[in-house]
Amino acid sequence: xxxxxxxxxxxxxxxxxxxxxxVVAAVIFPVYFVKVIxxxxxxxxxxxxxxxxxSMLIVAVTSPVVGGISDxxxxxxxxxxxxxxxxxxxxxxxxxxxKGMVFEASLLIIIANIAMEGSLVFYNSYLPxxxxxxxxxxVSGWGFGLGYAGSVxxxxxxxxxxxxxxxxxxxxxxxxxxxxxxxxxxxFLPSDRPSGSPRKSALEGIKNTLRxxxxxxxxxxxxxxxxxxxxxxxxxxxxxxxxxxxAAVTLSFTGSELVxxxxxxxVTALIGSIALSTPTDRWGAKKVVVLSxxxxxxxxxxxxxxxxxRFFWGIAAMAGLGLGSVQAASRALFSxxxxxxxxxxxxxxxxxxxxxxxxxxxxxxxxxxSATGSQRxxxxxxxxxxxxxxxxLSSVKTR
Numbered sequence: 001x002x003x004x005x006x007x008x009x010x011x012x013x014x015x016x017x018x019x020x021x022x023v024v025a026a027v028i029f030p031v032y033f034v035k036v037i038x039x040x041x042x043x044x045x046x047x048x049x050x051x052x053x054x055s056m057l058i059v060a061v062t063s064p065v066v067g068g069i070s071d072x073x074x075x076x077x078x079x080x081x082x083x084x085x086x087x088x089x090x091x092x093x094x095x096x097x098x099k100g101m102v103f104e105a106s107l108l109i110i111i112a113n114i115a116m117e118g119s120l121v122f123y124n125s126y127l128p129x130x131x132x133x134x135x136x137x138x139v140s141g142w143g144f145g146l147g148y149a150g151s152v153x154x155x156x157x158x159x160x161x162x163x164x165x166x167x168x169x170x171x172x173x174x175x176x177x178x179x180x181x182x183x184x185x186x187x188f189l190p191s192d193r194p195s196g197s198p199r200k201s202a203l204e205g206i207k208n209t210l211r212x213x214x215x216x217x218x219x220x221x222x223x224x225x226x227x228x229x230x231x232x233x234x235x236x237x238x239x240x241x242x243x244x245x246x247a248a249v250t251l252s253f254t255g256s257e258l259v260x261x262x263x264x265x266x267v268t269a270l271i272g273s274i275a276l277s278t279p280t281d282r283w284g285a286k287k288v289v290v291l292s293x294x295x296x297x298x299x300x301x302x303x304x305x306x307x308x309x310r311f312f313w314g315i316a317a318m319a320g321l322g323l324g325s326v327q328a329a330s331r332a333l334f335s336x337x338x339x340x341x342x343x344x345x346x347x348x349x350x351x352x353x354x355x356x357x358x359x360x361x362x363x364x365x366x367x368x369x370s371a372t373g374s375q376r377x378x379x380x381x382x383x384x385x386x387x388x389x390x391x392x393l394s395s396v397k398t399r
Contacts, residue, residue, distance in 0.1 A: 006130040007139055009184035013123055014147035016181035017084075019154035019174045020116050021147075024091055024109075025052075027244055027262045028158055028170055031255060037097060037105050044102070045245070049366055051106040052241060053359050055113035060355035062114075067121045067347055068208050074193045077186075080122040084182050087115035092175035095168050121351045125343040126189055128335055137280030137332040141273045144328040148270035150181065152263055159259055212342070216349055222337050224396045226353045229330060232293055232389030234357030235300070235382045236326065239319065241362045242375070250375050251309040261316050268320025273328045285333035286398050292326035293390040300383040304376055336398065361385065 023029060030048060038044030070076035090112035097105045131139040154177055158170040217223050247253040247261060272292075280288045299319045306312050331350075338346045361382070368378040 003130050005188045009188040010126055010130055011143040011146045012181050013185040014143040015150035016178050017116055018147040018150035019177040020087060020091060022151035023154050023158050023170055023174050026240060027259060030244060032167060033105060037099055038102050047102050047106050049362060051109045053363060055110045056355045056358040058114050059117045060352050063121050063351035063355060065206055070122055076122045077189060077192045080119055081186050083115045083119035087112045088175045088179045092172045094171040117355060121347055125347045128338060128343050129190055134281060136335050137285055138278055140332045141328040144273040144324055145270050148266040148324060151266040155259055155263055221397050224392055228389045228393035230353045230357045231385050233354045234361035235385035237358040238361035238365050238382050242365055246375050247312065251312055253309060265316050265320040268317045269324035272321035272324030280329050280332050284398060285329045288325055288329035289333060289393060292322045293386055295322040296386045300379060300386060304379040
């Protein structure tokens, strides 16, 4: 393959931003937010849900627009750098948050989440530029694989801070980690080719994004894939947001057990993304996504039924395999639908589908859990999302 440095630097960006996903968004900071910053756990759950949902809503609304701007203004790399730096700064400022500063912490999380999730629009759009079509599946898998490796390393470093009673140092550590391993991408990825003023390009980007939405929805296979993706990604996002809380509240996992549980998921996700990267190119991305969804359905049923947390470790390992494979294969599958030169806009729509699902799924889970007084019935709502997504995906034609 050509552009080996570009491919490696692109994969290392996944390694970099996964430190945020693991430490801040998924495992350590959410527990810290609920138990230390918030006055009560219930209050913490409420504010955390609001912060995640609002940030995802903003990302969902802006992703198609900024994706268009990145193409028409030739500002993709500059936007990638800018969004990344905003996240780095916001996470670093979490160090100064004290107990009771729920609003300030929520504001920083909203900013950081918007910046990190928004940067993925530009990051994803580089894939067709740096890898030939017959290698995009394995390159996508390598990226996710390195991302899971980054999660593991960042969590292990954070555990050292936790053991020494200085958990707050985890947040600036993530900032440094994110920035340091993003530098190869900032340097080696293809440079911008300015094609107009940002202001005019912004207007052009908005206009063409609206046009693109109409065009995409008229293409039957793309429309069906995006609907299927919206549903099953909703399920994946909901599990990511609530898995730690479910393990702690329903199955009585301790803080250290939650970290090791997440590490198990990351290791098995690394295995899943790498193991199925070559089959994605050989069998076709759709077959790998379907296989992954069957695995997710099994995971959800087992999570609903399990009572002993010892068995939950095995369920978490299964979830990791499904997580690594479904994300990498979905990205590769969608790449095959994109006309040349439209990568930024199409991935803006792709991000829009994913981020809007991250708003509805967690809210639905929370409503059901609150109404029933148990998280188990809420798990069934996730099962429905996977089944519907699989049914629709089965009708998508890849040729």
